Amino acid sequence: MRFLFKMALFFRFVRLLNIFVYVLILTCYNEVTLWIERKISMLLDLLIIGAGPTGIFASFYAGMKGLKAVLIESQNYVGGQMTALYKDKPVYDIPGKKGVIAQQFIDDLMKQYEVYHEEVPLITKCEANAIKKTDFGYIVSTNLQDFETKSVLICSGSGSFEPKLLDVPGSEHPKVIYHVEDVKLMKDKDVLILGGGDSALDFGMLLEKYGAHTKILHRREHFRAHETSIQTYEKLGHILKPYQVLSILEEQKKLNVHIEHAETKETSVIVTDYVLVNYGFSLKSSFYQAWGLDMKGKELVVSSTMETSEKGIYAVGNAVTYKGKTKNILSGLGEVSTAISEISKMIYPHKIPVYSSMMGEKENKENKL
Ligand SMILES: Cc1cc2nc3c(=O)[nH]c(=O)nc-3n(C[C@H](O)[C@H](O)[C@H](O)COP(=O)(O)OP(=O)(O)OC[C@H]3O[C@@H](n4cnc5c(N)ncnc54)[C@H](O)[C@@H]3O)c2cc1C
8 A cells, every 4th residue: 555655656756757847848948949039130131241332232232121231341441443443433334324433433322322321330441351150140250340140242352452551661650641531630730642643632632622731742753643633733732753752750749751852862851740651552352262162263153143152151243253244333233133132032031022113102111212
């Protein structure tokens, strides 16, 4: 009798234990599911690397498709090659934009993107340097922070354009600059601009407009610039040519720039507040190979949906190659539409794609168009 009673107690205990274990497993399962859901909801839908024409347009398109995205750019300016290499040149082969000036086109793209700058923020001086696969998507590491994202769109062209450096004793002084962060702060300052292209003259005219006193020093006799720009600048500032910089020394809070005439070898000193170097840009190529993606030459191999060899990583523009690829703005922008539509389908498979013109008033308002 006592034995039977003990057995009954034992079975009751086992049953209770079973229920306890079952409840524990269920709770753990719910907790894990919640954790995964929370983790996934914290991820970006998309990280866009590079703010050239394709990256800016991709950011607008991602915003319009309701994707939670971030646009990163390694430089402190946007526009890619169009801004770095030929910002004042007219471009003739963009539909409906006859002879548009390159920088104007970038400004127009930025205006179009601007409505989504909260949903798709832009972070400049942020260079992607590694992509790692995770259980939920990817971690993209940059010099500023890591981004966890479900997908990646590479719009980084052939790489980033770094300013060519002045390499003389003293050139590492913080007042030897390559870009003007805020032109207003240059009011009443003496600025010696080094360079012989349109960009140096443009900077000269801009800084004069904001009350700076500028000189442009060029190492050759002839400028690589529009004659009208040279004439306009000559009325405002002072041109020194052909001279080269020998060294820079700080004295009484001013920079003493030692220069030498290229032919007579006569030396002299210019006293200035800032030296603005404008020697153009050199290409720092990206490291797609190190990211483990299939390449052909220096370009990424993509499928007809613009997906690279890695699922969830897409690429467009000058960064890619495929049969029939043309490296121009028009084809890059078309590729953006394909890539973003594919990414949107992958992340939100139940969303029905519609033409922007057919979105209706409600959607247009929601989409800020
Ligand atoms: C002189 C010249 C004239 C041209 N004229 C024309 C023309 O008339 N018509 C035409 O259609 N095309 C023209 N092109 C080609 C056109 O400019 C390119 O096809 C276009 O700029 C490619 O755009 P993209 O966005 O793919 O790359 P890019 O313009 O190269 O932009 C890439 C961006 O990514 C950034 N980046 C790179 N690596 C990283 C990283 N690791 N992390 C973060 N950011 C990064 C770069 O800094 C850059 O801003 C011309 C090109 C040149 C050089």
